[in-house]
Amino acid sequence: MNERRSLFILCCLGFGFAFLYIPILSMVVFSFNASKLVTVWDSAHSPTLKWYAALLDNDEILDAAWISLKVAVINATGASILGMLAGFSLSRFSKFRGRFALNAMTTAPLVMPEVITGLSLLLTFVAMEQLIGWPAGRGLTTITIAHITFSMAFVTVVIQSRLATFDSALEEAAMDLGAHPMKVFFVITLPIIFPAILSGWLLAFTMSWDDLVISSFASGPGSSTLPMVVFSKVRLGVSPEINVLATITIAVVTLMMISVALWMARAARLDKARQ
Amino acid sequence: MAKRSLLKRLGISGGTFVVAVPYIWLLLFFAVPFIIVLKISFSDIDLAIPPYKPLIESAGNHLIAIKLNFNNYFFLFTDSLYFSAFLNSIKVAFISTVLCLLVGYPMAYGIARSAPATRNILLLLVVLPFWTSLLLRVYAWIGLLKANGVINNVLQWMGLIDEPLPMLYTQFAMYIGIVYSYLPFMILPLYSNLEKMNWQLLEAAQDLGCRPWQSFYKITLPLSRNGILAGSMLVFIPAVGEFVIPALLGGPNALMIGRILWDEFFSNRAWPVASAVAILLLIVLVPFMMWYQSVQARESAGDGR
Amino acid sequence: MSIPATVPLKPAPWKDPSARPYVQLERLTKKFGDFTAVDDISLKIYQGEIFCLLGASGCGKTTLLRMLGGFETPTSGKILIDGEDMAGVPPYQRPVNMMFQSYAIFPHMNVEQNVAFGLKQDGVSKAQIKERVATMLDLVKMGDFARRKPHQLSGGQRQRVALARSLVKRPKLLLLDEPLGALDKKLREHTQFELISLQEKLGVTFVVVTHDQEEAMTLASRIGVMNHGEIVQTGTPSEIYEFPSTKFVADFIGSVNMFEGKLVEDEPNYVRIQSDELGSTIFVNHGISSPPQAVVWAAIRPEKIFMSIARPEGTDNIVQGAVQDIAYLGDLSIFLVKLPTGKVVRVTRPNTSRHSEEITWDQQVYLNWDSTSPVVVTR
Ligand SMILES: Nc1ncnc2c1ncn2[C@@H]1O[C@H](COP(=O)(O)OP(=O)(O)OP(=O)(O)O)[C@@H](O)[C@H]1O
Ligand SMILES: [Mg+2]
Secondary structure, eight states, X not given: OOOOOOHHHHHHHHHHHHHHHHHHHHHHHHTTOOOTTSSSOOTTTOSOOHHHHHHHHOHHHHHHHHHHHHHHHHHHHHHHHHHHHHHHHHHHOSOXXXXXXXXXXXXXXXXXXXXXXXXXXXHHHHHHXXXXXXXXXXXXXXXXXXXXXXXXHHHXXXXXXXXXXXXXXXXXXXXXXXXXXXXXXXXXXXXXXXXXXXXXXXXXXXXXXXXXXXXXXXXXXXXXXXXXXXXXXXXXXXXXXXXXXXXXXXXXXXXHHHHHHHHHHHHHHHHHHHO | OHHHHHHHHHOHHHHHHHHHHXXXXXXXXXXXXXXXXXHHHTSOBOSSSSSBOOSEEEOSTTOEEEOOOOHHHHHHHHSHHHHHHHHHHHHHHHHHHHHHHHHHXXXXXXXXXXXXXXXXXXXHHHHHHHHSOXXXXXXXXXXXXXXXXXXXXXXXXXXXXXXOOOXXXXXXXXXXXXXXHHHHHHHHHHHHHHTTOOTHHHHHHHHTTOOHHHHIIIIIHXXXXXXXXXXXXXXXXXXXXXXXXXXXHSOTTOOOHHXXXXXXXXXXXXXXXXXXXXXXXXXXXXXXXHHHXXXXXXXXXXXXX | OOOOOOOOSSOOGGGOTTOOOSEEEEEEEEEETTEEEEEEEEEEEOTTOEEXXXXXXXXXXXXXXXXXXXXXXXXXXXXEETTEEOTTOOGGGSSEEEEOTTOOOOTTSOHHHHHHXXXXXXXXXXXXXXXXXXXXXXXXXXXXXTTOOGGGSOHHHHHHHHHHHHHTTOOSEEEEESTTTTSOHHHHHHHHHHHHHHHHHHOOEEEEEESOHHHHHHHOSEEEEEETTEEEEEEOHHHHHHSOSSHHHHHHSSOOEXXXXXXXXXXXXXXXXXXXXXXXXXXXXXXXXXXXXXXEEEEEOGGGOEEESSXXXXXXXXXXXXXXXXXXXXXXXEEEEEOTTSOEEEEEEEOOSSOSSOOOTTOEEEEEOOTTSOEEEOO
């Protein structure tokens, strides 16, 4: 009964996905183009891997990528822990003082324009430095704190929606059987919401890896993240190395998504088989 | 009830800890910062590091003078540049939201009406671009839209145009970029709303004499109202303050408030002015954020459906 | 078990070869993939009938109804309504309304708006809509709830809104999918009679799906019994009850004692069946068409078996057994009698005020029945 799509809807789907994917595919294709003009196909010398080699020689990009990677991993871990606590609070404790405020503070960053978040965080860091001398200057620490702040909201949403669909009766049954609350959390709750935590972690990682605006506000000299380097390059026009970078990103993301999807499908199958 | 007794059984100390850690973090790095922005928006520009004067000065003899300075706001209201940038941002965000809705609704609808197995694949395809870098996806459009870019090359090769069309660095490019980047944010809430739809209602409407498009207009559309609102807010609010896309794709005179704030801060080092812009932007956006939150609450409560 | 004792004044249309059917199904089949939900059904339904489709869950009743409504395209076969081929006619152009199994009430409209929906669609004037909606809501006793939203209604109230919504358009043919499923027994019986009187008042042809055989018995002018996508028997309630054509029908409608046996005497005016299950022979006073020595089943209704302590006269159709269990149901009692062969026979007896003999547990009793009572089926 569900497979009811008119020709119009099918056309919209086709058009929509073409719109989403043509730009991405064009970057992949032109990353193998020999011409420095990028979008003019040089059929004499293409396809070539020379820009891939060039990227591996580009210290500026590699250094920035290393910084971004460090920030993203720390951020994702921190945001997952904080987001898990916040999500757990919001969905398991129906009433506590400040629930409304916590809810608002985890919803607002989802839509808050980045320039505002970035500016306000920077001014806070400056004020804190004047007041207590920490954080001294801007760099990895401030970027990471800023990233955790905005990406934990997304983790919270993911965890909250997972917790909402699973019955708290399970936890209560375990407590009735005499398990300590901490033990219940680690033995019952955590395994069930683990996939949500994992996707929250990946989400936070991506948001940090991807962020330009907030990093620009929170960074200091010598702590340029990858998006900041890319942005300054892109402002000057297209560059073949950026196409290569994009292609690598897309390949990694696609592989990761597929393996996560397969892993989840397998988990779901196992779940079903167990029932 | 059950949930409260859980808190009790968890023991207040454990529960308090769970709540307190994220709470304090957000208070410190999300709520307090706005107060600091507000404070600095009232201070004077100074050629110093940091480039503003303190609000509170000791005026000798234990007297403390608080100097509230509305100059930054006066400045924003007197220079028509800021006002028109505000208006333009809202206009651009609004049009982009409508475009996202026009493209996104049929897609969300089509996905929701697919067989469950297809549905998951299509959904994965919608989110996949979102996981790759926004910056790189916007960059891709530069390659497509520029004078010797892919689109112009194809059109010239087909003989449809002689001269390359000027597309990059125009309003058109900016709209494409915004719609392209924000489309998943429109599709996902719409999809999760439509997925809960009881499609038999459409059959009932047709049974009572509705043509398919009438049943869509009278049943599906009103019932997906919360999804439409949530998706629109997720696009509209951040788009008002968008910086990257107008900076990369929009023309030099694409006056977007996010860009103004960026330039005031980084190029002019006018931190107090940038703060005042941020405060005004917040004042404009907070009602929408509250609306979004109430829509979310209604949607998760099920709206009596 | 109540069997309507309505005697038709003129010959029933299904007995009249010249009568024109209002709905005609010709070899209708619906497949979902390689699963056949509706299997080669041919059927005629006449104007003013209440035709009940009766069958177990999943036997294809809803699917058949959805094809009539135009929501499912037949894999093969034809549907004629009022002589017109319905192939390619969309739901909104069929002279048919449907009451959905899940009611499908529009959640964003109140009761009144739900009922008015179809009339608005037809461009009926505002004043008329108001009047017809009010009348219809009174008819289903929902007048006081006109302003309520669906989520403020009980299951039974929603059902009545759905009924009102499909009736208010005065369709020629109304399809009802388990219309009374959510009602309690009392309200259900009440609504059944209301449906009948509605039908008589409005002259609508009803096709009603149900898996409740008592409901079918009460409502129907005729019943079609479905099994695995096929219609195994059509007939009036009493025909179906008294003369089931197959083991399945006999078993499905009411309770029945089924004895497997072999034809040992096969004459044009009587047969005798040797049943090992019964440990005796069954004498039936009419002939049947079946090869000699064939395996047949004799079905005997529990209320047609008499029970006595003393051995009744005669030689045929008598067995002895011990009372194993008694269930008191108010107006009647059910006795389970165990035969020496191990077979348990179900017997019902009305609880008239002063019974001649008191029968208790473990008592040895004789069971006998008229030679007209058994129905012999061959499959
Ligand atoms: N869209 C479909 N796709 C595949 N199979 C279907 C579909 N619709 C119905 N079926 C199958 O067809 C069979 C008949 O279904 P139908 O809904 O007609 O049963 P029903 O007689 O109305 O049962 P119930 O009394 O439970 O409502 C069922 O086995 C069902 O699983
Ligand atoms: Mg059904």
